[in-house]
Amino acid sequence: MSNKNFKLTYFNVRGRGELIRLLFAYAEKQYEDNRVNFENWPALKPETPYLSLPILEHGGVTIGQSVSIARYVAKELGLAGRTTLEQALTDGIIDSITDIFNELVKHAFEKEETKKVSDLFYVYLYMGCIIVFFKIQDDVH
Numbered sequence: 001m002s003n004k005n006f007k008l009t010y011f012n013v014r015g016r017g018e019l020i021r022l023l024f025a026y027a028e029k030q031y032e033d034n035r036v037n038f039e040n041w042p043a044l045k046p047e048t049p050y051l052s053l054p055i056l057e058h059g060g061v062t063i064g065q066s067v068s069i070a071r072y073v074a075k076e077l078g079l080a081g082r083t084t085l086e087q088a089l090t091d092g093i094i095d096s097i098t099d100i101f102n103e104l105v106k107h108a109f110e111k112e113e114t115k116k117v118s119d120l121f122y123v124y125l126y127m128g129c130i131i132v133f134f135k136i137q138d139d140v141h
């Protein structure tokens, strides 16, 4: 029998898993928030579809790639837009978040202290993106 529950596996950091966690939180949807220790990761890695985290298990299937997971979860929870136009607008926001995130990752590993990005900045970034998302949703209706 396939499992209808959502199980998200990621490290115990915000990183590429946080957008997915925020979608579940916003929709008030229960899910298993499985946080893996870095020590346990080498054993799990070969079992993941793209040798990376996050992964989402749902309906007996394991999905990889954080943005694909975010899109899937948004659709499943009714947050991805009701029309193809709304879906295109939300896709644009998700792709913009990815562009920003990829830039931030470069800075996160920056050795120079002044260029480092704080955890708090990630929170503000996600909050800003979500506010923009709802502004666009409002404008469309």
Ligand SMILES: N[C@@H](CCC(=O)N[C@@H](CS)C(=O)NCC(=O)O)C(=O)O
Residues within 6 Å of the ligand: 015, 016, 045, 051, 052, 053, 054, 064, 065, 066, 067
């Ligand atoms: N494009 C992938 C990138 C995944 C990725 O780089 N995950 C990192 C954590 S943020 C990871 O699994 N690192 C451990 C490793 O590569 O061994 C996604 O968006 O899911």
